[in-house]
Amino acid sequence: MRQVAILGIGQTVVGEHWDRSLREIGGQAALAALQDAGLDHVQALYVGNMLSPLVSGQNQLGAFFGDWIGIWHKEAVKLEAACGSGAAAFRAALMAVASGDVDTALALGVEKMTDKAGHDVTAALATAADADYEVEQGVSFVGLNALIMQRYMHEYGWKHGDFAAFSINAHANAVHNPFARLREKITLERFEKSAMIATPINLLDASPIGDGAAAAVLVPADKVKSAPGKPRILVSASAAMTDTMAVHSRKDPLFLTAAHDSARRCYEMAGVTPDEIDVFELHDAFSIMSALSLEACGFAERGQGVRLGLEDAITIHGRIPICTRGGLKARGHPVGATGMYQIVEVAQQLRGEAGRTQVQGAAVGMTQNIGGSGASILTHILTTK
Amino acid sequence: MRQVAILGIGQTVVGEHWDRSLREIGGQAALAALQDAGLDHVQALYVGNMLSPLVSGQNQLGAFFGDWIGIWHKEAVKLEAACGSGAAAFRAALMAVASGDVDTALALGVEKMTDKAGHDVTAALATAADADYEVEQGVSFVGLNALIMQRYMHEYGWKHGDFAAFSINAHANAVHNPFARLREKITLERFEKSAMIATPINLLDASPIGDGAAAAVLVPADKVKSAPGKPRILVSASAAMTDTMAVHSRKDPLFLTAAHDSARRCYEMAGVTPDEIDVFELHDAFSIMSALSLEACGFAERGQGVRLGLEDAITIHGRIPICTRGGLKARGHPVGATGMYQIVEVAQQLRGEAGRTQVQGAAVGMTQNIGGSGASILTHILTTK
Numbered sequence: 001m002r003q004v005a006i007l008g009i010g011q012t013v014v015g016e017h018w019d020r021s022l023r024e025i026g027g028q029a030a031l032a033a034l035q036d037a038g039l040d041h042v043q044a045l046y047v048g049n050m051l052s053p054l055v056s057g058q059n060q061l062g063a064f065f066g067d068w069i070g071i072w073h074k075e076a077v078k079l080e081a082a083c084g085s086g087a088a089a090f091r092a093a094l095m096a097v098a099s100g101d102v103d104t105a106l107a108l109g110v111e112k113m114t115d116k117a118g119h120d121v122t123a124a125l126a127t128a129a130d131a132d133y134e135v136e137q138g139v140s141f142v143g144l145n146a147l148i149m150q151r152y153m154h155e156y157g158w159k160h161g162d163f164a165a166f167s168i169n170a171h172a173n174a175v176h177n178p179f180a181r182l183r184e185k186i187t188l189e190r191f192e193k194s195a196m197i198a199t200p201i202n203l204l205d206a207s208p209i210g211d212g213a214a215a216a217v218l219v220p221a222d223k224v225k226s227a228p229g230k231p232r233i234l235v236s237a238s239a240a241m242t243d244t245m246a247v248h249s250r251k252d253p254l255f256l257t258a259a260h261d262s263a264r265r266c267y268e269m270a271g272v273t274p275d276e277i278d279v280f281e282l283h284d285a286f287s288i289m290s291a292l293s294l295e296a297c298g299f300a301e302r303g304q305g306v307r308l309g310l311e312d313a314i315t316i317h318g319r320i321p322i323c324t325r326g327g328l329k330a331r332g333h334p335v336g337a338t339g340m341y342q343i344v345e346v347a348q349q350l351r352g353e354a355g356r357t358q359v360q361g362a363a364v365g366m367t368q369n370i371g372g373s374g375a376s377i378l379t380h381i382l383t384t385k
Numbered sequence: 386m387r388q389v390a391i392l393g394i395g396q397t398v399v400g401e402h403w404d405r406s407l408r409e410i411g412g413q414a415a416l417a418a419l420q421d422a423g424l425d426h427v428q429a430l431y432v433g434n435m436l437s438p439l440v441s442g443q444n445q446l447g448a449f450f451g452d453w454i455g456i457w458h459k460e461a462v463k464l465e466a467a468c469g470s471g472a473a474a475f476r477a478a479l480m481a482v483a484s485g486d487v488d489t490a491l492a493l494g495v496e497k498m499t500d501k502a503g504h505d506v507t508a509a510l511a512t513a514a515d516a517d518y519e520v521e522q523g524v525s526f527v528g529l530n531a532l533i534m535q536r537y538m539h540e541y542g543w544k545h546g547d548f549a550a551f552s553i554n555a556h557a558n559a560v561h562n563p564f565a566r567l568r569e570k571i572t573l574e575r576f577e578k579s580a581m582i583a584t585p586i587n588l589l590d591a592s593p594i595g596d597g598a599a600a601a602v603l604v605p606a607d608k609v610k611s612a613p614g615k616p617r618i619l620v621s622a623s624a625a626m627t628d629t630m631a632v633h634s635r636k637d638p639l640f641l642t643a644a645h646d647s648a649r650r651c652y653e654m655a656g657v658t659p660d661e662i663d664v665f666e667l668h669d670a671f672s673i674m675s676a677l678s679l680e681a682c683g684f685a686e687r688g689q690g691v692r693l694g695l696e697d698a699i700t701i702h703g704r705i706p707i708c709t710r711g712g713l714k715a716r717g718h719p720v721g722a723t724g725m726y727q728i729v730e731v732a733q734q735l736r737g738e739a740g741r742t743q744v745q746g747a748a749v750g751m752t753q754n755i756g757g758s759g760a761s762i763l764t765h766i767l768t769t770k
Contacts, residue, residue, distance in 0.1 A: 001484055021517065053438045057520065059512035060467040063627040063760035067634070073646050075625040076761070077473050080463045082445040088462050092477070099386055099484030127444035132406065135442065240460040242448040249452070261458050375448035376461070 001098035003221035006233040006382070008037025009344045014181040014212035014332030016114040022056045026110035027068045029213035029340075033106060034069075037217035043102035045069075045076040048089030048109040050336035054124040055116045065108060075102070081240075082128030083285065084371030085109065086339025087378035090216065091238050097218045109340030110213035121209065125335065128372045130245040142206060142286070144247055144373050146198035149288035152254055153200060156303035160200045163287040164191040165309030166322075167204045167329050170284065173316065174326025176356035179341075181210050181332030205287040207327070212334030214341040226384075233347050236364075237269035237381035247373045254303075258377035259296035259368060266366070267298075270381040274298040277381075278362040279349045280320055281342035283370040284327045293368055294320070297379075316359050324349060324357045339369030339378065350384050386483040388606035391618040391767070393422025394729045399566040399597035399717030401499040407441045411495035412453045414598035414725075418491065419454075422602035428487035430461040433474030433494040435721035439509040440501045450493060460487070466625075467513030468670065469756030470494065471724025472763035475601065476623050482603045494725030495598035506594065510720065513757045515630040527591060527671070529632055529758050531583035534673035537639055538585060541688035545585045548672040549576040550694030551707075552589045552714050555669065558701065559711025561741035564726075566595050566717030590672040592712070597719030599726040611769075618732050621749075622654035622766040632758045639688075643762035644681035644753060651751070652683075655766040659683040662766075663747040664734045665705055666727035668755040669712045678753055679705070682764075701744050709734060709742045724754030724763065735769050 010032025012025050020028075026047070034040065047061040058064060062076030075096075079088040086109030093107035113121055126135045129144065139147075152158070167186060174180035186204060194204040218235070226232040241258035244250050250257070267273060274297060282293040291305030299320050300308050313319040325331050325345040328338060346365035348354045354362075363384045370377050395417025397410055405413075411432070419425065432446040443449060447461030460481075464473040471494030478492035498506055511520045514529065524532075537543070552571060559565035571589060579589040603620070611617040626643035629635050635642070652658060659682060667678040676690030684705050685693055698704040710716050710730040713723060731750035733739045739747075748769045755762050 001486070023517070050444060051438075053436075053509075053512050056516060057508075057512050058516040059435060059465060060469075060630070060757050060761055062466055063757060064515070064630050066627045067630045067760070072628060073626050073642060076627045077477075077625065078465045080444060080465060081447055084445075092462075095480060095484060095486060099480060099486075101386070101480060101484075123442075124438075127438050127442050130449070131441060131443040132408070240462065241458050242451045242461045243457060245445070245449050245452045257458060372445050372448060375452070376445055 002100060004094055004097045004218050004235045005221040005224040006216050006235065006347050007219045007224055008033045008217035009347050010036055011179050011214040011341060011344050012212055013179050014210040014334055017211040018115050022052055022058060022112035023068050025112060025211055026065050026108055026213045029215040030065060030069050030106060030108050033215035033217050039104060039217060041071055042104040042106040042217060043074055044096050044105045045071055045074065046089040046092040046105065046107050047078045048085035048336050048339060049078055049111060050080055050082055050085045051111060051113065051124050056112055081376040082371035083335045084339060084369045084376040084378050085336035087369035087380065090340060090343055091240055091378055093218045094235055094238055097220060103220060105218045106215060107218065107340060108213065108215040109337035111334035111336040112211050113209045113334060114211055133246050142198045142201055145286040145288055146201045148253055149200050152288055155254065158306050161192055162306050162310060163205060164188050166284060166287040166290045167191055169314050170323040170327040170329035173324050173357045174330030177325040177331060180326040180330055181208055182330045201286055207285050207329045207333040210332040210334045212332060212337045214337055214344045216340065216343055230351060231384040233350050234383050234385065235380065236383045237266035239265040240378045243375050245372065245375050256292050256296040256374045258374060259293055262377050262379035263297040266379045266381045270383065272364055276364050277320065277366045279324055279346060279359045279365040280322050281345050281367045282322050283368055284323055284329050285333060290322065316357050321359045324354060324359060342367035342369060343380065346382050350382055387485060389479055389482045389603050389620045390606040390609040391601050391620065391732050392604045392609055393418045393602035394732050395421055396564050396599040396726060396729050397597055398564050399595040399719055402596040403500050407437055407443060407497035408453050410497060410596055411450050411493055411598045414600040415450060415454050415491060415493050418600035418602050424489060424602060426456055427489040427491040427602060428459055429481050429490045430456055430459065431474040431477040431490065431492050432463045433470035433721050433724060434463055434496060435465055435467055435470045436496060436498065436509050441497050466761040467756035468720045469724060469754045469761040469763050470721035472754035472765065475725060475728055476625055476763055478603050479620055479623055482605060488605060490603045491600060492603065492725060493598065493600040494722035496719035496721040497596050498594045498719060499596055518631050527583045527586055530671040530673055531586045533638055534585050537673055540639060543691050546577055547691050547695060548590060549573050551669060551672040551675045552576055554699050555708040555712040555714035558709050558742045559715030562710040562716060565711040565715055566593055567715045586671055592670050592714045592718040595717040595719045597717060597722045599722055599729045601725065601728055615736060616769040618735050619768050619770065620765065621768045622651035624650035625763045628760050630757065630760050641677050641681040641759045643759060644678055647762050647764040648682040651764045651766045655768065657749055661749050662705065662751045664709055664731060664744045664750040665707050666730050666752045667707050668753055669708055669714050670718060675707065701742050706744050709739060709744060727752035727754060728765065731767050735767055
């Protein structure tokens with residue numbers, strides 16, 4: 001298959017956009033990406049979204065956004081993999097260009113979660129879990145993650161405060177990201193005093209939802225030249241893997257098998273090792289997920305992901321910078337859009353456009369987007385080579 | 386890209402399956418397709434579904450069905466394009482194999498519409514239309530199609546009874562399809578006496594919804610050999626096109642531009658003309674859509690699609706047999722599954738497995754799956770060559 005490059009990126013501020021609809025938010029990010037790419041149209045559009053049928057009463061987002069941004073009589077379709085929907089759209093666009101089917105594709109992740117026409121958002125989010133065997137028991141997503149975190153602390157002997165570094169790092173970086181939802185630093189003291197949501201997860205372990213959209217334009221790599229100050233961003237690896245829907249079906253609820261397998265496949269495809277990853281935008285929906293992702297992807301031994309936070313290895317100056325633009329925790333988690341924010345943010349890092357949170361010399365970046373409690377995981381590696 | 390063949394097909398009876406869940410219906414079709422293919426696993430799974438978030442409270446159907454049929458640690462994702470979701474899943478599976486990314490892919494279309502946990506089904510179906518500019522005005526899908534049919538009758542001078550042949554043909558064929566929902570013949574008299582739903586659409590102009598699932602296994606064509614009585618089924622063409630979401634945005638509401646463009650592209654890819662199509666499974670959600678599809682795809686002049694019914698050209702012995710297994714009208718319309726039923730039915734025809742409704746010597750078949758009121762249209766051509 002052909003090598004593919006990212007020609008343009010775009011995003012909206014994550015937040016409660018009471019004044020803007022699903023259509024307007026997604027359109028803004030899509031048009032920003034097209035403008036950044038210097039194009040006025042593409043041959044195919046792939047939309048990642050989880051909640052619009054439930055929250056906005058709207059399906060068929062492929063044609064919906066094609067219509068809104070003026071791309072008619074093209075291929076346009078929606079992909080859904082719960083909170084992994086954004087990366088699923090990116091992967092579909094990647095495959096369309098890599099296979100030679102089209103020469104230009106737009107991947108758009110979009111979610112409108114406030115000003116809902118329909119469902120309660122917590123109930124809508126629960127549709128990512130197993131309706132018959134998890135949700136029916138009354139468990140919510142924060143509840144599932146709380147059970148995992150409790151078990152992790154029990155098995156490996158960590159205290160709740162040991163997880164604080166993940167949230168502190170994310171908030172510190174979000175201060176410098178104009179597209180982030182929570183642009184304020186937090187302290188260890190504030191973390192520890194924060195309200196308990198579902199023991200042991202407190203408010204500052206959990207990422208905030210929000211409205212948001214992020215997009216990227218993909219083209220064959222040979223159509224793009226590196227320009228001074230704007231290196232060519234190559235998509236060097238892509239892998240999607242699933243696990244059981246229900247956490248209780250897994251042999252080991254503390255190991256993200258689909259994260260491990262998809263990362264392993266990406267390392268092979270890109271020809272890199274974990275040591276060579278300069279920046280890693282992981283799926284920190286809850287602080288426990290940061291630890292589990294770092295372990296599954298080979299950055300820490302089992303049960304030792306938390307230590308990377310305590311040793312400052314995850315900051316922009318550390319060994320494996322994560323959440324460099326705020327992560328889900330502080331940039332915000334507009335669920336079906338999150339995977340595309342991760343792509344856009346790593347592209348910013350590789351272009352050297354990350355401002356005060358720039359990882360110096362970043363040339364190899366990884367994203368990992370998780371749907372459900374680890375049931376759908378998509379990993380990508382971007383490089384400037 | 387590589388040539389791709391259909392190695393296995395499977396389907397469930399369309400109906401009100403009060404005793405079987407979303408999981409069980411989809412799993413039955415998927416496992417039937419795997420069994421027909423002689424495989425016990427695939428490398429990737431693509432699920433087409435429209436309503437499960439609303440009706441079953443379930444998202445993330447890729448991982449969900451992967452888990453249920455025992456395909457873990459593989460790629461699995463859901464595609465949604467309203468009632469075009471089934472063909473969207475088929476096209477994604479096709480691209481995955483054609484591009485060389487995987488050697489085996491399963492496409493599954495599935496819809497559970499009865500025994501709903503959540504929304505009213507008519508309201509859920511309306512999410513395929515434009516929520517802000519169509520649904521907000523109170524229009525339903527039957528309402529939109531009624532406006533189109535009324536305009537068509539006004540423009541071209543047809544009477545309501547002139548459309549009866551479409552429904553009579555579909556019902557006559559469904560009698561012989563054990564997977565069809567309405568296995569009973571209807572007469573012109575019964576058609577004309579049928580209850581009016583939304584003038585001029587009466588009950589027998591409209592397709593019945595239902596629970597159902599259909600699936601196909603795709604592999605590289607060079608891995609398949611034709612066997613006596615079981616010819617190799619090649620996917621010779623695939624195209625997806627969009628139009629405006631809202632019917633009122635179109636220059637001409639009586640012409641399905643995306644049907645025309647996708648069919649035209651498929652004819653070019655497959656190197657065939659409309660005259661060479663032996664069987665055409667079109668999207669007869671309402672009888673007016675049969676006429677519009679036949680016209681857009683080159684089988685009739687503008688305004689003359691109805692004439693094909695009146696002249697018996699659409700029966701299994703006619704010039705362009707349609708709805709040979711009952712169509713949406715009588716096989717039933719489990720919305721997100723319908724596109725996969727069309728694929729399975731054309732494959733049956735090309736294999737010579739269509740029993741009493743076999744089109745003699747069928748070697749080239751076409752499917753056309755429509756999402757919304759023509760906003761997302763996917764066309765495929767299958768051949769035995």
